[in-house]
Amino acid sequence: MLEEELASSGRHERVPVRFESLLQSLRKRGFSVDQTLMAIHSILVRGYSERLAALSFAVPMLLIALSTGSLFASPISHMGLDASDDNPQFASRESGISQAKRHANSDANTAGRQKPLRAIAPGTAPPGMVWIPAGEFWMGSDEAKFPDARPWHRVRLSGFWIDKTLVTNRQFARFVSETHYVTVAERKPRAEDYPDAPPENLVAGSVVFTPPAHPVPLDNGMQWWSYVKGANWRHPQGPASDIKGLDMHPVVHIAYEDAEAYAKWASKRLPTEAEFEYAERGGLDRKPYAWGSELTPGGKHMANTYQGHFPEKNTAADGYVGTSPIGSYKPNGYGLYDMSGNVWEWTSDWYRPDYYQSLASAGAIAANPKGPADSYDPSEPDVPKRVHRGGSFLCTDQYCSRYMAGGRGKGEPSTGTNHLGFRLVKDSVIPVASHTVASSK
Numbered sequence: 001m002l003e004e005e006l007a008s009s010g011r012h013e014r015v016p017v018r019f020e021s022l023l024q025s026l027r028k029r030g031f032s033v034d035q036t037l038m039a040i041h042s043i044l045v046r047g048y049s050e051r052l053a054a055l056s057f058a059v060p061m062l063l064i065a066l067s068t069g070s071l072f073a074s075p076i077s078h079m080g081l082d083a084s085d086d087n088p089q090f091a092s093r094e095s096g097i098s099q100a101k102r103h104a105n106s107d108a109n110t111a112g113r114q115k116p117l118r119a120i121a122p123g124t125a126p127p128g129m130v131w132i133p134a135g136e137f138w139m140g141s142d143e144a145k146f147p148d149a150r151p152w153h154r155v156r157l158s159g160f161w162i163d164k165t166l167v168t169n170r171q172f173a174r175f176v177s178e179t180h181y182v183t184v185a186e187r188k189p190r191a192e193d194y195p196d197a198p199p200e201n202l203v204a205g206s207v208v209f210t211p212p213a214h215p216v217p218l219d220n221g222m223q224w225w226s227y228v229k230g231a232n233w234r235h236p237q238g239p240a241s242d243i244k245g246l247d248m249h250p251v252v253h254i255a256y257e258d259a260e261a262y263a264k265w266a267s268k269r270l271p272t273e274a275e276f277e278y279a280e281r282g283g284l285d286r287k288p289y290a291w292g293s294e295l296t297p298g299g300k301h302m303a304n305t306y307q308g309h310f311p312e313k314n315t316a317a318d319g320y321v322g323t324s325p326i327g328s329y330k331p332n333g334y335g336l337y338d339m340s341g342n343v344w345e346w347t348s349d350w351y352r353p354d355y356y357q358s359l360a361s362a363g364a365i366a367a368n369p370k371g372p373a374d375s376y377d378p379s380e381p382d383v384p385k386r387v388h389r390g391g392s393f394l395c396t397d398q399y400c401s402r403y404m405a406g407g408r409g410k411g412e413p414s415t416g417t418n419h420l421g422f423r424l425v426k427d428s429v430i431p432v433a434s435h436t437v438a439s440s441k
């Protein structure tokens with residue numbers, strides 16, 4: 001079969017193959033137009049290794065591909081940054097997937113690397129997004145301090161678009177300007193939701209990091225977290241603070257329903273926990289960090305975390321005490337920024353510490369897992385929680401450490417903090433016929 005012939009020739013690893021010449025070549029070999037279109041579709045969507053996709057998808061796929069010019073150049077290069085980005089800081093391919101992928105492939109510690117990426121993005125990238133191709137990976141961690149991230153288990157995902165950066169204050173301001181949305185932190189809590197609270201405590205606000213002036217035992221977060229009246233995304237530290245000059249910082253004090261409202265407006269959705277980790281790992285296999293094996297390779301800080309002595313002395317050796325502008329650190333292997341550190345990010349999964357165990361016990365590859373049906377956190381059994389991912393500027397190796405790839409966090413859905421934000425994903429609008437990965441639910 002032609003497709004197998006092309007695959008065995010390794011031509012898909014070389015670039016570029018001109019569309020016209022390939023088309024002529026196919027026709028000379030006696031293939032009909034329909035067969036040719038199907039082959040092109042298969043190549044475009046899945047590389048040469050998969051079976052031919054349904055003819056019904058072939059024509060629109062080809063038309064879209066031709067209109068976007070995305071045919072037959074290097075698959076890797078086409079997953080890089082897109083010129084349509086609204087942020088010129090990210091318009092350079094220098095920081096894109098091809099460069100980052102080469103960098104990743106040069107990592108000396110490559111044992112057990114994930115399969116190489118060969119899929120081409122289905123059409124033009126939405127502004128500010130990167131295509132993460134379908135694939136499999138090992139999800140989890142063997143860090144002793146992450147018991148809820150064990151065991152390693154195999155996960156298979158369909159392809160998806162993901163924001164290159166956290167949602168910024170500027171982006172969120174535009175959303176609020178257009179929709180007049182009021183975030184949870186800006187609303188006065190309802191007495192019926194907090195029947196035990198005295199009325200004077202029912203004031204709009206959010207949770208802010210308020211470090212003590214002296215060292216404290218790290219067994220009680222109440223020593224450095226405070227509910228601050230008037231704190232919200234416009235006033236991250238409280239009423240006296242604002243976001244002037246912070247346009248390109250991640251928006252914070254975002255509750256789960258705030259993120260969902262933004263997602264609906266943007267025609268996107270929150271990532272699943274598995275999608276987040278797959279994207280965070282950037283093509284590396286079971287590495288401790290999204291960028292490799294060391295926290296600070298060559299002494300270089302790769303993410304906005306916490307240095308010094310937690311919680312009272314933040315030396316900001318990485319350059320930032322609090323949030324950092326998006327793009328302040330190198331992107332990962334998929335060209336994504338701040339997948340570790342800066343601020344935590346919401347995912348759509350409910351949290352359970354035993355979820356990975358249940359997936360592993362099932363004995364099969366988990367296909368597009370979307371989290372457990374319910375939530376359970378042993379430390380607060382009565383509080384349902386969603387998974388947070390990525391860690392923040394408050395994560396330190398003395399405490400938390402969940403800027404490490406695979407580290408899991410969790411939070412009550414109505415609670416935002418000044419180190420919690422989000423980014424979004426988007427499914428392909430083009431039917432991807434060969435992505436026949438069944439949902440686990």
Ligand SMILES: [Ca+2]
Nearest residue numbers: 304305318320
């Ligand atoms: Ca920092």
